[in-house]
Structures are given as C-alpha cells and as structure tokens.
Amino acid sequence: MMPQTAIFTTLLVASLLFFCWSVYRRFSLLCYGQPEERLDQPARRLAEMFLYAFAQLRVLRKPFGLNHFVIFWSFMILALANGEFLVNGVFPSVSLALLPEGVHRALLLAFDAVSLLTLFAIAFSFIRRLVVKPPHLDSLYVKGRSPEAFLILSFIALLMLAYFGLHGSLIALGMEDPSAMPVSSLVGSWLSSHPDLIPALRNVSWWLHAFVLFAFICFLPHSKHMHILTAIPNCYFGALAWPATQPREKFEKGAVYGVGTVERFTWKDLFDSFTCTECGRCQAACPATITGKALNPRQIVHAIKTNLLENGDALREGRSGTLPLIGAEGEGTNTEDAIWSCTTCGACMEACPVLIEQMPKIVKMRRHLVETESRFPEELLNLFENMEQRSNPWGIAPGERAKWVSTLPVKPFVAGETEYLLYVGCAGSFDSRAKQVTVALATVLNAAGISWGILGKDEKCCGDSLRRLGNEYLFEKMALENVELFRQRGVTKVITLCPHCLTTLKNDYRQYGLELEVVHQSELIADLIRSGRIKLDKKDDSLGKIAYHDPCYLGRHNDIFEAPRTLVQAATGVAPVETERHGRNSFCCGAGGGRMWMEEFTGERVNHARVDELLAQKPDTICVACPYCMTMMEDGLKDKGAGQVRVRDVVEVLAEGLLRKNA
Amino acid sequence: MLVVVCVKQVPDTTQVQIDPVTNTLIREGVPFIVNPYDTHAVEEALRFKDRFGCRVAAISMGPPNAEATLRKALAQGVDRAVLLSDRSFGGADTLATSKVLAAAIEKLAKEEEVGVVICGKQTIDGDTAQVGPGIATRLNFSQLTLVDRVDELDLSGKKIRVSRKLEGRHEHVEAPLPVLLTVVRELNRPRYPTVAMRLESADAQVEVWDNKVLQLDVNGIGLKGSPTWVSRIFSPERAKGEMLGDGAHDPEGAAQLLIDKMLEKDLLAL
Structure with missing residues (x-):
C-alpha cells in the first residue's frame, strides 16, 4: 500500500468513526422523547x-x-x-x-x-x-x-x-x-x-x-x-395536516401535564430542534418577535436543542437534567415571558422551509405552566374563572347570551326543522360591536332563505382561548359538554361567526369523536353568491377603498382566503386591496392564542404594527372576518388617530349592500 | 396549629334575578359559586400553611350540595374539609349561623389547637359582615376585620400584626392569638388549582357533621334560633334617566352637556 x-x-x-459516534450520541437522545405517530401514510409522506x-x-x-x-x-x-x-x-x-x-x-x-x-x-x-x-x-x-x-x-x-x-x-x-x-x-x-x-x-x-x-x-x-x-x-x-390544533392530554392521577422538562417533548419535537439550521425565517414572520417581545420561535427551537444536549448525560443516567427548560436565564432555556407572548398565529410554521412545528411546542410548555405549576399572567385568572363559572371570557351572565336577538325573528335550533345551527360564539353574543356583526349575518342568512336556528341560552363557549393558553383541563371539560350538547340536539351542520369557534368545532372537537360540517359564515355566503341565491345588482361604493386583513385562524389555519374577498367583491364590485403581508403570510392582529385577554407590556403593540401596514394602503375601510381582529383593528386605529377609517366585518359589507338594494 | 377557614356557597349574583311578582330571588337554575371574599380567606390560610407548615381546615354550613365549595378549597390545598349540614341548621340568620360555625371550630380545636380562623369580610348574598365577628365573639377570640395585609404572624410569641383597610385610611393593629380575621380582596391573589390537586380533591373525603355530631340545642339554631328574618327582597326602582344631546352626531357637545350636568349635581370634583 x-x-x-x-x-x-x-x-x-x-x-x-468519530462521525458515527457523534451521530449516535446526538440521535440516541431522541429516545428520551415521548412517542408520537409520524410513520403513517408513507406514500403521502x-x-x-x-x-x-x-x-x-x-x-x-x-x-x-x-x-x-x-x-x-x-x-x-x-x-x-x-x-x-x-x-x-x-x-x-x-x-x-x-x-x-x-x-x-x-x-x-x-x-x-x-x-x-x-x-x-x-x-x-x-x-x-x-x-x-x-x-x-x-x-x-x-x-x-x-x-x-x-x-x-x-x-x-x-x-x-x-x-x-x-x-x-x-x-x-x-x-x-x-x-x-x-x-x-x-x-x-x-x-x-x-x-x-x-x-x-x-x-x-x-x-x-x-x-x-x-x-x-x-x-x-x-x-x-x-x-x-x-x-x-x-x-x-412532518405533520400531514396543518397543525391548527393540539393533541389531547390524559387526565388521571399521577400523570404529568404539558412539557416542563425537555424529555417531555415528543421525539419529533426533539428531531425538529436538530433540524433547525437557524435560517431565521420564522423569526422574520413572528408578530411577537417583530414587535419586540421576548419570544422568538427560532430561539424556542434552539433552546430545546441546547437543553437536550446539555441535559443529555443526565438523561442517559435516568435523571432529569439540571438546566431548566423553562424559567432560567440564558441559552438552553425559555423565559415564561416568551412562552406567553405567542399568538399561535402559525406564521412561524408557515415560514419554516423544513416543516418544523414551533407553535405547538409553545402550547405544550404553557400547559405545564398552567396545569402543573399554576403559574400564568395574572390577567388570566379572571379569564379562567369566568370560563369555568359562566362559560364566556367576560363573566357575563349566561342568561344574556341571546340578547342580541332583540327584535329579530330568530328561531331556536331544532334538529329536523332547522338545517344549520348558527353557533354565535361569545363575542357575537356579548361584545357590543360583534353583536352588530351577528345581526348582519342573521339578515343575510334570512335574505338568502337559509334555514337556521340558535341554541340561545344553552350555547356555551367553545373553549378556544383555554386550549391555546394551555388550560387543557378546563378546555376538555367544556369540549365534552359541548360535544354532548351537540349530540343531544342532533346538530350536524354549523355556521360560525368567529374563526376561533370554527377551528375549535371543526378541528379540535374531532378529537372527541364529533364530526360536524362546520362552515365559516364567509364560506357559506360566498357559496350563496356563486349559486345566485344572493344577488346584488347595485354595487355599493360608500365604503370607499377597502383593505382586507386575513384572520390567522380563518386563513392560515383553515385555508379560507377567497370566500371573505368574494363577499367584498360582490357587495362593492371591487376586490379589496392587499397589504404586503396577506393570505398565507398574513400578519396577526395580536389577539390569537389567548393574547386577547392579556396585557401587552413589551415592545410595540401587535395591532399597531398591523394597523400601520394596513394604513399604508390608504384605505377608507378595513375589512375583517373575525371578532378578535375587529377589536384589535378598531383599537389600533383609535390609538393611531385614524378613527376616520372604518372597520367592517365582510358580512356587514354584504348586509349593507343588501339593505341598500331593498331600500 | 390548625388554621380554620369558613367558606360559603352563594348564588352567582350576576345571574340572580328577582321575581317581580313574588319579590323573591329566582334561585332555580342559578349556579352557585364560592363567596368571592372567602377565596381570599382560603388563599391566606394556605400561605400560612406554606410558610409555617400549619394544617388548614375549611368548614362550611349549608345544604349537601355545598360540598362543591369545599371540594374547591381541597383542590387549592386545604387539608381537611367539613360540611355542617343538618335540616335543623336551615333558615339561620347570622346569629344562628355563627353559633353552628363556632361549635364546629370548638370541636376541631379538641383535636388540634386552633390559632387562626379566617373568614371573608362578608358574603355577597347576605352582605351583613356579621358572621365572622359573631364567631369570634362566641369563641372569645381576638377579632380583626377587613384585613388587607398580614404583616407578621408570630407563632411562638402567639401574636399577629395586620393592616386593616378602612374607609380612607389603614389601621395597623396587633392582637394575641387565637384570632379571627375577616379579609378583603386586596389581601392576596387566590391560587389557581393545579390539575393534580383537582384530581386529588375529586376523591378526597368531605366530612359531613350534622347536629348529632355538634349536639346543639335545636331552639338556638336554624330558623328557630334566628331573631331576624327577611320580610321582603326587591330591586330598587330606578328613576328614568334623560337623554343628553346627540352622541352619534355631536359627541363633543354631548360630552360637554354631560360634564355640565355632573358639575351641577356636584358629582365631579374640580
């Protein structure tokens, strides 16, 4: 030789040999993660x-x-x-x-x-x-x-x-x-x-x-x-379906809830952390990072990797590591502030070139904080109690749920007699601005001759905010109650006003064995327009130039981009103008993931950043399709001294058009 | 040392309506909650437990379904829960109620020395604020009402120093143990039960004591032992207000009218 x-x-x-040893050392750590099914449907994968x-x-x-x-x-x-x-x-x-x-x-x-x-x-x-x-x-x-x-x-x-x-x-x-x-x-x-x-x-x-x-x-x-x-x-x-929902937890004595130490993540969560190459696209898309919050989705993933490697030896010896996953200072740990800053908008997951799922990891850590540590921003205590006691975030008496109906001819939902259940949701029932949207929706449904009814006082909150905030125990309680209620009443087809109700009824309740046909109001109405059941001959230009803001839970989480735009187009004859970040890349209003109920102390307000972006299009009206977005946009416009710009739900635009036609 | 917290199940007042015909509370279908002030009492007792390792017992007088209130206290971490429930306790006013609660505390004291009893400052259904002081009187305990801060609990010196929240001022007072405190909301922020505690409490034992246990004279308790009774409940009629200006079209003018009106009625301090 x-x-x-x-x-x-x-x-x-x-x-x-060194390569194999290193790879073995690293990848054997995946064994300490929790099981997760990621091998099904090989052809699709x-x-x-x-x-x-x-x-x-x-x-x-x-x-x-x-x-x-x-x-x-x-x-x-x-x-x-x-x-x-x-x-x-x-x-x-x-x-x-x-x-x-x-x-x-x-x-x-x-x-x-x-x-x-x-x-x-x-x-x-x-x-x-x-x-x-x-x-x-x-x-x-x-x-x-x-x-x-x-x-x-x-x-x-x-x-x-x-x-x-x-x-x-x-x-x-x-x-x-x-x-x-x-x-x-x-x-x-x-x-x-x-x-x-x-x-x-x-x-x-x-x-x-x-x-x-x-x-x-x-x-x-x-x-x-x-x-x-x-x-x-x-x-x-990678996740075969867009992970708009979180997995269920098993509530039994002696069980551990959420993720408080790195080995509580699933092997796939850990594998994600080994996959990240720090390209920074998630952080460039994250509304929290952009507005100066403690959260950076890339750092969450980085912290998991660093923590796993740091605690690796301890895990091999069957101990938990000494570097805390949550709450310490420095590399390899996540601050609680970061964990609570997430709006669960999903922009990070949409941006990741290699399908890393950042957001669900944050929710898993929230679960640990809420369910095991009972540690969360103090504003949430009221929310949790209101939800548990009165099944709505504001703690308003449940008896007042159907007050929006007032003089409208609204029927209760009866299986066999009414086709759709209109699940009004908490905002649509209690929030004074959102109630106007509910009335507009009722008007449009009636004009199109849709058969619909409501549950009235018996309607309960869907629990969306609880689930995204990591209070899975309470969410499960409410989900089980709702699933039982829907089954009892024979509900099969549901219209929702709010994208958060939509996603919860459609994607989350499926985990409880309830398969409903759930449509967002904008989808149903867009269909009615296409099939000619709603006709608007006279186009209405009184709203001026309209900019549309995609709600995360309607668009990115549930793939509904065209329907709300169809409504605006049908009513005004003009397609809404688009902001730079729209559709799949839309920028959150700041209220998702339970952030609606929390104070925003650090950095710029997310809704201010979004309103600025919308105002750059010089619109006369901002259109939304979500009650949270409605609140955030209206507040943002007021704060920015742009009160002359109106905010309308897309269904309001259509309802106004219909009223004008009939006038 | 044992800390005893008195809690009460009350109707959720946001959901209570008064029957306009009979002038009574419509109780049907109204959910019950833990009296909000009592949740602060439980929290303070648990803080004593965290700091000094003392045991905490929660007691409540009420119908059998008041057990839910005690279960919530168990979920938050109290060690023992006793429901005082007997037909003969029913219909009690504040005097008869404090007799039953005091008797229960005396019974608990036979097993373990009771150093502190904590109550909410009042309940949101009766709003009398008399039961706490009534218990203290019957037990011959020091009595510190409207506590918004506990400055010091000295177990060896057997004394407590607290701040009382009075109208427009605070009072710093010291009293010897055993003591009864009634507390206001500013005192603390109640803890949220962890899932583990909730699951534990679901199976935990709530002791039920009836009058066979307490052995009180039935003429001194319940409706029979109550010198006061409610003759009528009603919603006060509110005089119809007036519309000022046109807020929709002239918000500034309407605001000005409102300010003038409030100045005129001396409702605004300048």
Missing part, C-alpha cells in the same frame, strides 16, 4: 418529502432561497464526486472512469458545472452575511456572522477550489480529457504556462480536498449544519 493511501485510509476511518426537501418548495418562496437550491442540488450531484474521491483514496483502482465513457463524460461535465455554480452561490452567501445581512439572520445566541457560518461556507468553497485545482493539474498533465470539463480545463491551460507549479498544486489540492472532507465529516454532527442529515427525514415526518 502506498503511504498516501495508508494515511488517507486511516484518517477516513477515524473521521467516519414521501410526496411531502419530495416537495419540501428535494423540490425545496418553501425554500424557494424567498428570492435568496434560489441560492440554497443551487447549493443543495450541487451538493446532491457532487455527493457522487466526493463519494468517488473517498473510495478512490482507499482503492486507487476504483473510479467513475470504470463507467461507460458517455456516462462518465456527462458526470464530469455536471461536476465541473455545478462546482462553479456552487462557488458563485457561496460567494453570494458571503456577501449576504458580510455586506447586506438581513436582521433575521441574528438571534440572541446564534449570529449571522458567526465563525461557524463562515467556517461552513469556507469548507464548501475550499472543496470547490480544491476540485478545480486537482482536475486542472490532471488536465495539464494530460491525465484527464479536458473536453468534458470546461472550467477545470481553463485552470489546466493556465497551469500549462506554469509547469513548475503543477505537481505541487496537484498534491496540495488532493490533500486539501481530503482534509476538508474529513473535517466536514467530523464537524457536521456538532454544527447547525447537521440539517443536511435531518432536514430530509424531517420533511418526511
């Missing part, structure tokens, strides 16, 4: 993996994602070249040259081309980090300009340079055919005029290529670059 081969083989084997990991669908949503796409696919193609390099280093007689001539030439051409592309992409990455660094590259503990980031980029660049150095030398020596390698042959022809350099460059390039590969193999499992091992499987294990 040549000494070179011997040294190479020794180093390769050592690197691979493969499709998701193809779309998000290989086709990089989400990566490409941002312009700079193209750069990553180039690096990713170059890496995939060059894996073959690097594989050959490693095998050839151990067994010098084995190489791709053993393949048929045509295939070999095609591969060489591809290697040459993508290596050059990669060099450009790495150059852009350097420029992005050094010159035009977007702020979301920095989190508290991981900086865009960290040595780690530059080391990884340098490794890749060095590999490419070594590749060209090596193959340029071989071409100059006449040992390789230049015709298949245009870039390397350029290096080769330059070398021909410096023949004294050729042997040295060939050797240096070969060893550089070898050492960088070994270093990469050793470093990989210890860096954020580990995502090249985890991202593809993470897309395979």
